[in-house]
Amino acid sequence: MSCQMPLEKSTQPNPSAPTLAEAKAQFINLWGVSGTSWGVSKTLAQVHALLLVSPQALSTEDIMEQLSISRGNASQTVRELIDWGLIYKELRPGERREYFVAEKDILRVTQCIIAARKRRELDQMKRTLDQLAQLPGNDTDPDYRAFHTVLTDIQQLADTSDKLLTRLMKAERNWFLDKFLKLFL
Amino acid sequence: MSCQMPLEKSTQPNPSAPTLAEAKAQFINLWGVSGTSWGVSKTLAQVHALLLVSPQALSTEDIMEQLSISRGNASQTVRELIDWGLIYKELRPGERREYFVAEKDILRVTQCIIAARKRRELDQMKRTLDQLAQLPGNDTDPDYRAFHTVLTDIQQLADTSDKLLTRLMKAERNWFLDKFLKLFL
């Protein structure tokens, strides 16, 4: 990987610029690797990282070039990031090309991620658990009781997590910083 | 899938037994599907689910048979679950075969999962972030400042998450139920 990566154009040549570009590349890489171990595609995480550290909005073309991915991949990934609420379209008058900017407020970023995962996985899971927990059975069967206990415990955990996540999601900055951090940690 | 799954032997035939076995199968399936979307292999999640709803300890052979997986897969998966602290070996005097039981206390299960993921991913991430944040640069370069801001924000988030998770991990049942649930949710 060349040190002279075209990650940004500085107005005048600057000796520390290559290092900054390199640091950005490392950050994009870190995000990509971390993403995969949490069940998010590498590209999704990388595009997000790229936009997070890019002060200007980038076009699909820019994203393709900087991450060496195909047009189709860029298009799909960008659409998914919009779904999550993590990036926004930026339209420029007189241009047909679309540009994208990342939500830069990390608290909001966190809330978007929590919200998306909660509704995609936790809510679905709770529905299935509720349904399974309704299974009738005779309480004298120890096997039935054991199953029921595990199920009820997990349901309780899911409820608690749900409430905690909802709270974190709706938290305002002040609540988050003051009450939460100071009182709790 | 047959209703007469050999998930357990009840001492006497019981009309609700097939339904219970079916419910267990559904639960194992739910766990498997949920696992994959959080970056955990399907088999790992399924073996865990199987042992969670099994009142008796199961041998590798039992696990292979009930989930239709190979010996090698069962062996590796079981080892990984032990690593996570989610299941225990149970040795029976006079038998060479090993049996496995799941940790059934959901609070502990949660703590094990949090601990494992924290050390595997969060801690590694914090290390890389710290290193990247040290990048020197001139504060007059807006590009540098933007990058540094994002990095610092994410570091702060990582720290907060870390503290929150550590707290949840060490929480005792009473603290968890009382302080946490009542005061917070």
Next chain:
DNA sequence: CACAAGTTTCAATAATTATTGAAACTTGTG
């Protein structure tokens, strides 16, 4: 020490998931 009854390892393979890229589509403009 030979064997039986298991467990573990790991290269080969299968299954899954992500990515490409060409074709179809969209939209604004002369």
Next chain:
DNA sequence: CACAAGTTTCAATAATTATTGAAACTTGTG
């Protein structure tokens, strides 16, 4: 309405990840 400049879709393919299963290993026993 034809065309230019984009975006989106999706079947084919590539890359990744999980799984198999045979061989190597381990361990207790006659």
